[in-house]
Amino acid sequence: MQLTWLEDFVELARTRSFSRAAENRFVTHPAFGRRIHALEQWVGAELVARTQPVSLTPAGLLFLDAASHTIDVLHAVRAQLQDTVQNSGETLRIATGRTLARTFFPGWYETINQRFGPFPVSVSTGGAQEVILRLASGDVDLLVIYSSPSTRLLIDPQRYESVTLAREMLLPVCAADAKGRPKFRLPATNPATPIPWLGFSQSLTLRGVLAKHLAGLPQKLSLHMVYQADSYESILEMAKRGAGLAWLPQSLVQEDLKQGNLLLVGDADMRVGFDISLYRMRGNSNALVKAIWDGVSSDAIDDN
Structure with missing residues (x-):
């Protein structure tokens, strides 16, 4: 069977004229x-009634849907494969988290573009485990991710190397009360009344970073989880609505802090430092990946 036969059949169904x-x-x-006729022999059924105008048999009507769908799928796949071949070795494939794609990646990409010259990039986003799997499967060349105890466990240093791109802070924030003061205090004014806490779901990388910090405080905080989500942006919106206290990346909340939508809570001991790291598989032979890696490594702090 040939694709040409399917295209002929669809055209005949459209024009109803041989x-x-x-x-x-x-x-x-x-x-x-x-x-x-060759197509009908391949199908094993008469598809066309040779009338004036031409009409399709019941088998032909059924086969028309399959033929049209097959043509669309094959052309779409061919276009995708041709694009892949044309851009092979030229497009940098990067995976990163959804929040990082909004807060950190645009500025970092602009910087490396200015430094190494313009180049196309394909960015995919997802949860921590999802983007790490993309790096492991070879679907991406580089991974930009929040560094945490969980990511360091998931990424084998024998197979992957990393550099630190930036330092970040988790800031405790909340909305203001009617008098313009923080709605919640750290530590709690009344230890017997837990502070409503907007927390991270297990899938979020920074959950482990925050948990480690809170566990190391000299005095345990009295917190009551009232909301948790697998999206930093969702937690941000709940914090702005006054639903509770949240620790969120500084880059995500800085505009809301400037505008007064959120206020900092607690002293410096309540702020949590963490890294944004770049990973690649050892031995990656892509010339563009190597050039960028060598460049950022020269002014980055090695995680290994």
Whole structure:
């Protein structure tokens, strides 16, 4: 069976005329008829009623849907494969977290573009485990991710190398009360009344970073989880609405702090430092990856 036969059949169904379909397909009328007959032999059923105008048999109506879908899928896949071949070795494939894609990546990409010259990039986002798997499977060349105890456990240093791109802070924030003061205090004014806490779901990388910090405080905080989500942006919106206290990345909350939508809570001991790291598989032979890696490594702090 040939793709040409399917395209002939779809054109015949559209025009309902052998002569017009043959003309549109740039073949002679007899040759076109032979191709339709060959398709019917391959299918094992009569597809076309040779009437004036041409009509489709019940089998032909059923087969038309399959033929149209097959043509669309094959052309789409061919276009995708051609694009992949044309851009092979030129497009930098990077995976990162959804929040980092909004807060950190645009500025970092602009910087490396200015430094190494313009180049195309393909960015995919997801949860920590999802983007780490993309690096492990070879679907991406580089991984930009929050560094935490959990990510360091998931990423084998024997297979992957990393550099620190930036330092970040988790800041404790909340909305203001009617008098413009923080709605919640750290530590709690009344230890018997836990502070409503907007927390991270297990899938979020920074959950482990925050848990480690809170466990190391000299005095345990009285917190009551009232909301948790697998999205830093969702937690941000709940904090702005006054639903509770949240620790969020500084880059995510800095505009809301400037505008007064959120206020800092507690002293410096309540702020949590962490890294944004870049990972690649050892031995990656992509020239663009190597050039960027060598460049950022020269002014980054090695995590290994």
